[in-house]
Amino acid sequence: xxxxxxxxxxxxxxxxxxxxxxxxxxxxxxxxxxxxxxxxxxxxxxxxxxxxxxxxxxxxxxxxxxxxxxxxxxxxxxxxxxxxxxxxxxxxxxxxxxxxxxxxxxxxxxxxxxxxxxxxxxxxxxxxxxxxxxxxxxxxxxxxxxxxxxxxxxxxxxxxxxxxxxxxxxxxxxxxx
Amino acid sequence: xxxxxxxxxxxxxxxxxxxxxxxxxxxxxxxxxxxxxxxxxxxxxxxxxxxxxxxxxxxxxxxxxxxxxxxxxxxxxxxxxxxxxxxxxxxxxxxxxxxxxxxxxxxxxxxxxxxxxxxxxxxxxxxxxxxxxxxxxxxxxxxxxxxxxxxxxxxxxxxxxxxxxxxxxxxxxxxxx
DNA sequence: TCACAATTGATAATTGTTACCACCTGTAAG
DNA sequence: CTTACAGGTGGTAACAATTATCAATTGTGA
Ligand SMILES: [Mn+2]
Ligand SMILES: [Mn+2]
Ligand SMILES: [Zn+2]
Ligand SMILES: [Zn+2]
Numbered sequence: 259x260x261x262x263x264x265x266x267x268x269x270x271x272x273x274x275x276x277x278x279x280x281x282x283x284x285x286x287x288x289x290x291x292x293x294x295x296x297x298x299x300x301x302x303x304x305x306x307x308x309x310x311x312x313x314x315x316x317x318x319x320x321x322x323x324x325x326x327x328x329x330x331x332x333x334x335x336x337x338x339x340x341x342x343x344x345x346x347x348x349x350x351x352x353x354x355x356x357x358x359x360x361x362x363x364x365x366x367x368x369x370x371x372x373x374x375x376x377x378x379x380x381x382x383x384x385x386x387x388x389x390x391x392x393x394x395x396x397x398x399x400x401x402x403x404x405x406x407x408x409x410x411x412x413x414x415x416x417x418x419x420x421x422x423x424x425x426x427x428x429x430x431x432x433x434x435x
Numbered sequence: 436x437x438x439x440x441x442x443x444x445x446x447x448x449x450x451x452x453x454x455x456x457x458x459x460x461x462x463x464x465x466x467x468x469x470x471x472x473x474x475x476x477x478x479x480x481x482x483x484x485x486x487x488x489x490x491x492x493x494x495x496x497x498x499x500x501x502x503x504x505x506x507x508x509x510x511x512x513x514x515x516x517x518x519x520x521x522x523x524x525x526x527x528x529x530x531x532x533x534x535x536x537x538x539x540x541x542x543x544x545x546x547x548x549x550x551x552x553x554x555x556x557x558x559x560x561x562x563x564x565x566x567x568x569x570x571x572x573x574x575x576x577x578x579x580x581x582x583x584x585x586x587x588x589x590x591x592x593x594x595x596x597x598x599x600x601x602x603x604x605x606x607x608x609x610x611x612x
Numbered sequence: 613t614c615a616c617a618a619t620t621g622a623t624a625a626t627t628g629t630t631a632c633c634a635c636c637t638g639t640a641a642g
Numbered sequence: 643c644t645t646a647c648a649g650g651t652g653g654t655a656a657c658a659a660t661t662a663t664c665a666a667t668t669g670t671g672a
Contacts, residue, residue, distance in 0.1 A: 262550035306548040371483040373439035392580035403569035
C-alpha cells in the first residue's frame with residue numbers, strides 16, 4: 259500500500275500528453291487548444307481538481323476560455339476514457355440510516371445503492387492509525403455495477419456512458435505499489 | 436460478502452425507532468414529529484434516498500413539512516450519528532487524469548484527495564462477474580482521513596464529525612450472495 | 613483552399629442546498 | 643397544569659454547481 263508520489267505523476271503525465279492527440283483522434287474528437295490545456299492541467303494536478311480549479315489554471319494561458327467548456331471537456335474526457343470522475347455520486351447527497359459498518363453496491367445507470375457486507379475490507383487497514391500525514395477515520399468501498407434493469411436500458415437519468423473501458427493502452431508505466 | 440436483505444433492515448429499523456427518542460435526548464435534540472417522520476422514512480428506505488425522496492415520503496403524513504426541514508434534519512441526524520451521508524464528496528465533481536486502477540485517501544476536513552495503491556482491493560471481487568442482479572463494473576475504495584493540517588484546525592468547510600460508530604446492533608442475519 | 617460538422621463562448625436556465633427570519637412548540641422548571 | 647424560552651420549523655430568497663441554448667468560430671478531411 260503506497261501513496262503515489264509527485265515524480266510518479268510527472269512521468270505518467272508526460273507519457274499521456276505525448277499520446278493525447280492520437281487518442282483524441284481515436285476517440286473521434288478534434289484536438290483543440292482548449293482540450294490540450296485542460297488535459298495538461300488535469301494531469302499536472304495532484305489533488306483531483308474540480309472544474310473551477312482547472313478553469314482557474316487554464317485561464318492563465320487561455321484567458322478567454324469559458325467555464326462551460328471546462329465542464330464539457332472534463333465530461334468528454336471521462337466519456338472517452340482519458341479521465342475519470344472520482345465522485346460517481348456527487349449530484350445529490352444520499353443518506354443512510356444504517357450506522358453499522360458496511361459497504362455499497364452502486365448502479366451506475368439508475369444510481370440505486372444497496373448495502374453489502376464485505377468483512378475483508380476493514381482488514382486492509384488493520385493495524386494502521388495513519389497513512390503518512392493522514393490520520394485514518396474509516397473507509398468506504400463503493401462497488402460500481404449495473405442492476406438488471408439498467409443492463410437492458412441504455413441508462414436512464416444518468417446517460418453517462420462511463421466509457422466502455424476498451425482502454426488498455428498506456429496503462430503501461432504506472433507508479434509501482 | 437452478503438447483500439443486506441429487506442428483513443434485516445426491517446428488524447434493524449424497528450430497534451432503532453424504539454430508541455430514537457432517547458437518542459435524541461442524549462444528543463440534545465428535541466423530539467419533534469418532523470424528526471420522527473424523517474428518521475422513520477430513512478430507516479424504511481432500502482435505497483439510500485436523497486432529501487427530495489424523503490420529502491415526498493414524509494409529506495404524505497405531514498403535508499406542511501418544508502423541504503428545508505428535511506435537508507436540515509438529515510444533516511442533523513448525521514451530526515449526532517443517527518444517520519450518515521453515503522456521498523462524502525457530493526458537493527462538486529472531482530476529476531482524475533490517472534486512468535490506472537488505484538484508490539483514494541480523502542481528507543474529511545479540506546477534501547483534498549490523494550492517490551493510493553492498495554493491491555488487495557480488487558482481489559476482494561476476483562472471480563465474480565456479478566453480485567445477485569448487479570453486474571460488476573469496478574470498485575473504488577475511499578479512505579476517509581484527516582490530513583496533518585486538518586488534525587489541528589476544527590475542520591474548515593466540512594465540519595461533519597462523521598459519528599463515532601459505536602453501533603453494533605442488527606447486523607445479524609444476512610443472506611449470502 | 614473549402615465545406616461542414618464539431619466545438620466554443622456567452623449567457624440563461626435548472627437543480628440541489630443553505631441562509632434568513634418571523635412564528636411556533638417541545639422541554640423542563642415552578 | 644402553566645409558563646418561559648431555546649430550539650425548531652415553514653416559506654422563501656440566495657447560492658453554487660452544472661447543464662442547456664445558440665450564434666459565431668475552428669479543426670478536419672477532401
Ligand atoms: Mn448503506
Ligand atoms: Mn486518483
Ligand atoms: Zn440500475
Ligand atoms: Zn485536510
